[in-house]
Amino acid sequence: MIRRILAMTVKELLQLRRDWRTAGTLLGMPIVLLLIYGYALSFDVRDIRLAVVDLSHSRASRDTVQSFLSSGYFRHVATIDDTEALDPLFDSGAAQAALVIPAAFADDIAGGRTTELKFVLDGSDSQTASTILGYARQIVASLTPGLYKVEVEPPIGAAPLVWYNPDLKSSIFLVPGLVAFILMVTTVIATTLAVVREKERGTMESLRATPLAAIELLIGKTLPYLLVASLSATGSLTLAWLLFDVPVRGSIGWLAVLTVIYLAGGLGWGVFLSTLAESQQVAFQIALLSSMLPTLLLSGFVFPISSMVQPLQVISHIVPARYFIAALREVVLKGVGPEVWWNDALALVAYGAVVLLLATIRTVRSL
Amino acid sequence: MSAQAAPAATAPVVTARELSRTFGAFVAVDRVSFEVAPGEIFGFLGSNGAGKTTTIRILCGLLAPTSGSATVAGFDVTSDAARIKTRIGYMSQKFSLYTDLTVDENLRFWGGTYRLWGSEAERRRDWAIEVAGLAARRRTLVRELPGGYRQRLALGCALLHRPPIVFLDEPTGGVDPEARRRFWDLIDDLSVQGTTVFVTTHSMDEAERCHRVALMHAGRLLALDSVRALKRIFPQGTLLEATCPRPAGALEVLERTPGVIEAALFGDRLHAVCERAGMAPVLARALDDAGNGPAAVRAVPPSLEDVFIRTIRDAEAGGRS
Numbered sequence: 001m002i003r004r005i006l007a008m009t010v011k012e013l014l015q016l017r018r019d020w021r022t023a024g025t026l027l028g029m030p031i032v033l034l035l036i037y038g039y040a041l042s043f044d045v046r047d048i049r050l051a052v053v054d055l056s057h058s059r060a061s062r063d064t065v066q067s068f069l070s071s072g073y074f075r076h077v078a079t080i081d082d083t084e085a086l087d088p089l090f091d092s093g094a095a096q097a098a099l100v101i102p103a104a105f106a107d108d109i110a111g112g113r114t115t116e117l118k119f120v121l122d123g124s125d126s127q128t129a130s131t132i133l134g135y136a137r138q139i140v141a142s143l144t145p146g147l148y149k150v151e152v153e154p155p156i157g158a159a160p161l162v163w164y165n166p167d168l169k170s171s172i173f174l175v176p177g178l179v180a181f182i183l184m185v186t187t188v189i190a191t192t193l194a195v196v197r198e199k200e201r202g203t204m205e206s207l208r209a210t211p212l213a214a215i216e217l218l219i220g221k222t223l224p225y226l227l228v229a230s231l232s233a234t235g236s237l238t239l240a241w242l243l244f245d246v247p248v249r250g251s252i253g254w255l256a257v258l259t260v261i262y263l264a265g266g267l268g269w270g271v272f273l274s275t276l277a278e279s280q281q282v283a284f285q286i287a288l289l290s291s292m293l294p295t296l297l298l299s300g301f302v303f304p305i306s307s308m309v310q311p312l313q314v315i316s317h318i319v320p321a322r323y324f325i326a327a328l329r330e331v332v333l334k335g336v337g338p339e340v341w342w343n344d345a346l347a348l349v350a351y352g353a354v355v356l357l358l359a360t361i362r363t364v365r366s367l
Numbered sequence: 368m369s370a371q372a373a374p375a376a377t378a379p380v381v382t383a384r385e386l387s388r389t390f391g392a393f394v395a396v397d398r399v400s401f402e403v404a405p406g407e408i409f410g411f412l413g414s415n416g417a418g419k420t421t422t423i424r425i426l427c428g429l430l431a432p433t434s435g436s437a438t439v440a441g442f443d444v445t446s447d448a449a450r451i452k453t454r455i456g457y458m459s460q461k462f463s464l465y466t467d468l469t470v471d472e473n474l475r476f477w478g479g480t481y482r483l484w485g486s487e488a489e490r491r492r493d494w495a496i497e498v499a500g501l502a503a504r505r506r507t508l509v510r511e512l513p514g515g516y517r518q519r520l521a522l523g524c525a526l527l528h529r530p531p532i533v534f535l536d537e538p539t540g541g542v543d544p545e546a547r548r549r550f551w552d553l554i555d556d557l558s559v560q561g562t563t564v565f566v567t568t569h570s571m572d573e574a575e576r577c578h579r580v581a582l583m584h585a586g587r588l589l590a591l592d593s594v595r596a597l598k599r600i601f602p603q604g605t606l607l608e609a610t611c612p613r614p615a616g617a618l619e620v621l622e623r624t625p626g627v628i629e630a631a632l633f634g635d636r637l638h639a640v641c642e643r644a645g646m647a648p649v650l651a652r653a654l655d656d657a658g659n660g661p662a663a664v665r666a667v668p669p670s671l672e673d674v675f676i677r678t679i680r681d682a683e684a685g686g687r688s
Contacts, residue, residue: 007475007478018468201461202459202460202461202462203463203464205429210452212480
């Protein structure tokens with residue numbers, strides 16, 4: 001059994017080495033995706049164009065403006081003396097936010113009275129606006145705690161919708177999901193194609209006439225892809241650590257265990273799909289759709305599961321990435337052990353077992 | 368119709384008893400029975416869709432029969448398919464090598480599926496390389512090899528584990544005549560060394576090189592015997608060949624002539640089966656009278672194709688048994 005599996009694995013690796021397109025896709029795609037998504041899929045807001053209306057002209061007002069600018073989030077674009085002049089700035093997009101310091105500001109502080117700062121926001125992009133608002137609140141709160149009351153006045157009706165805690169960098173949240181996404185898509189596509197290719201070329205018929213059992217064929221065939229996908233996973237996490245400062249706080253061992261369970265499920269799904277398709281073209285499409293869409297949309301990678309409509313929340317329970325991402329965030333970001341994420345791990349094991357069983361049954365029957 | 372195998376001196380390596388396979392309403396193989404003796408080159412002759420490949424797939428344990436039974440190397444195809452697979456070599460109709468692997472890598476892989484290991488594996492690889500004539504191209508990718516070499520390499524792969532029986536499903540499709548001849552020389556060698564060769568073909572030339580030929584048509588086995596015995600269905604001198612200016616128009620003339628059982632077009636010639644010998648002048652006159660002269664008619668020895676056509680017509684005229 002071992003020899004036959006080994007023969008299959010060696011053959012598969014040799015073919016993978018010759019097929020530079022597939023090999024390149026398996027190893028290079030994760031890196032490209034990580035770079036694209038890592039930089040593009042950021043909910044952080046930087047370089048916010050800030051206009052200042054300082055009616056106080058005092059030291060206290062200048063200090064306040066300075067704290068905004070030194071926070072690193074804001075870039076000063078204009079200082080004006082009249083709130084009426086703000087409108088053209090917002091209309092043209094020259095300013096995204098404005099800080100209005102009332103004339104009585106310095107006196108109020110000196111007299112120990114409550115004073116008011118006005119923060120005006122362009123709310124046309126509600127997500128960005130709510131993020132900026134979060135920054136502003138933080139900065140004001142850090143000035144002299146309890147001293148100021150912040151009043152927000154969005155000129156366009158903004159409905160704040162807070163997705164991620166704005167003071168956390170969003171890449172830290174996104175990277176675990178990204179790793180899950182990349183691994184699922186590449187393993188499912190690679191394994192589906194690897195099996196369907198044999199069918200399309202006619203070599204499957206010859207394989208079936210040899211003593212090679214269906215289970216040996218499956219193990220031998222998927223083992224190389226498990227290997228390559230594990231390499232991809234390691235590369236993705238290393239790159240995320242180097243480029244986006246995503247730390248791996250938890251145990252590498254647990255991380256590996258979780259990843260392998262998750263990959264086994266993806267491989268099983270790929271093999272299952274391969275029993276449904278006769279041509280590589282069809283196989284590629286069903287593999288891409290069935291791995292990419294659920295992992296992108298229904299896993300909590302980008303859109304939080306709790307904010308989905310009820311039917312989608314129910315469906316998300318059969319998306320393995322949901323559990324993997326949840327567990328990955330716990331392990332990678334918080335560094336906590338299995339006592340916290342054991343139920344996610346269990347769900348992954350269950351998913352893997354069911355899918356591999358289905359794949360084996362289908363393969364034995366269809367081969 | 369006689370579909371009985373000649374009595375074998377030793378126990379048969381392949382037996383089929385009333386073997387049938389249906390796909391829905393379509394009967395692919397219809398109550399086929401035969402036996403194959405050790406070392407025999409057994410030809411399965413028939414057009415596409417005659418049931419040749421289905422029969423081979425049942426015998427290799429790739430497809431379960433709907434009814435009837437078969438044994439290969441003493442094992443039942445339904446209950447012991449796994450053991451059969453270690454004792455047979457199989458060359459499917461589709462090309463069975465990996466074109467993106469080298470000659471050597473293909474041999475290593477196929478040997479590996481039969482658990483060949485170490486020095487034995489090496490010896491067998493060397494043997495296969497020699498048989499295929501690929502000594503100088505061990506590291507060549509299979510996709511760069513000409514068809515004839517690929518065919519012999521595929522045969523080598525199917526024989527790495529020294530199976531006593533090898534099933535070849537239309538092995539010489541798309542290969543030039545010279546490569547085809549060399550391939551059949553290999554088959555002869557195998558047979559001499561005691562390997563049973565079960566080969567399907569729709570080429571009459573190839574069938575002539577088999578020890579015995581089974582004629583398959585529409586799932587049924589119509590005749591099974593040596594080529595020489597099969598040809599005896601035409602009594603001496605009753606098969607005539609005619610050449611004339613317009614062969615296509617002559618077919619009807621010959622069929623209307625009294626004493627002619629049937630006529631068929633063979634390229635630019637016509638073959639006519641007559642009730643008795645000595646009818647050549649009668650046919651020549653009939654063609655001349657019909658304005659299709661000058662015609663030349665002579666008695667010819669029957670080809671396997673004559674036998675094939677005649678057998679099918681007999682079977683269709685005589686109805687189903």
